[in-house]
Amino acid sequence: MIRHHPDNNMLLEYAAGSLPWALSLAVSAHLQLCPQCRQQRENLDRIGGALLCDSAPQSVDTAAFDQLMGRIEHEDQQEASSGEAAPAKPRPVYSSDPVLADLPKVIRKLVTSTGPLKWRRVSSALRTSRLNTGQDRYEVAFQRICRGGKVAEHDHRGREVTVVLYGSFSDSEGVYRRGDFLLREPGDVHRPIATQDQECLCLSVVEAPVKVTGLLGWLINPFLSFRPA
Ligand SMILES: [Zn+2]
The missing domain is CATH 2.60.120.10 (Jelly Rolls)
Structure with missing residues (x-):
């Protein structure tokens, strides 16, 4: 059971898109594993949406994170909309390593896009x-x-x-x-x-x-x- 969570301030910054993207990555990984914070994030999203209207333009860091998340969501939609079985994808280099086999999606995507781990x-x-x-x-x-x-x-x-x-x-x-x-x-x-x-x-x-x-x-x-x- 997960016992340690990001605080509300950090979730609020995440929801508002004002958290630096490296920290957003960590929060996103946690959210993918934590139903409690996903619910809390939905609650805060409404507040974040209102704040975003008043805040400064997004930083480059946040834009990069949005791009990564956008790619993940786009691929999810493609998988969901495809009626046929998806073609076999190349096996990731870390698939034989049980420690890396079940990474949160946002982290798996980052690892895949940056190449073999050193x-x-x-x-x-x-x-x-x-x-x-x-x-x-x-x-x-x-x-x-x-x-x-x-x-x-x-x-x-x-x-x-x-x-x-x-x-x-x-x-x-x-x-x-x-x-x-x-x-x-x-x-x-x-x-x-x-x-x-x-x-x-x-x-x-x-x-x-x-x-x-x-x-x-x-x-x-x-x-x-x-x-x-
Ligand atoms: Zn949590």
């Missing part, structure tokens, strides 16, 4: 794969923790949203299962540990750290890289 080993417990979203304000990535794996204790320099997509993990505050949506603020320190029975896969969306430019930046930026979740 996993980077962060530690014996953690592998990460960055998802190319074409924007640099947020880093969007999969974090994959092995069974019983312990991730090094870390804090957050920017806001970080985590959505559990497979398996579960725990920290000192509780246990988080598929669909759970967690928002960490700068200064939050935690140490995730995957449960023993299966691997854990999370989507993480991390606010980019301040980037130092120029020659100094070239020297320093490698040390400002994102920390693993």
Whole structure:
């Protein structure tokens, strides 16, 4: 059962189309797994529609998200309107991997459009794969923790949203299962540990750290890289 949800402010921004698109991606993934928030979103949609009339034009980020969602809905309509069985599609490269077999549609679409995943080993417990979203304000990535794996204790320099997509993990505050949506603020320190029975896969969306430019930046930026979740 899902116990952690985006708050009403974030759902309202999502409904109004004013949430940055990387965060919209995380909210959308959660919505696809959470009937409770889908209902809440419908309630807020009416308010969001009214707000949209008064708000500034959509940012490029939001437009990109709308394009992605539009493609998904368009394909859904095509599938629904086709009377015959759809032609066999090429097998996605990750289909043999049970951890990636049942991703929320919006995430599956993003993975399919960005090509094969490249996993980077962060530690014996953690592998990460960055998802190319074409924007640099947020880093969007999969974090994959092995069974019983312990991730090094870390804090957050920017806001970080985590959505559990497979398996579960725990920290000192509780246990988080598929669909759970967690928002960490700068200064939050935690140490995730995957449960023993299966691997854990999370989507993480991390606010980019301040980037130092120029020659100094070239020297320093490698040390400002994102920390693993
Ligand atoms: Zn929810």
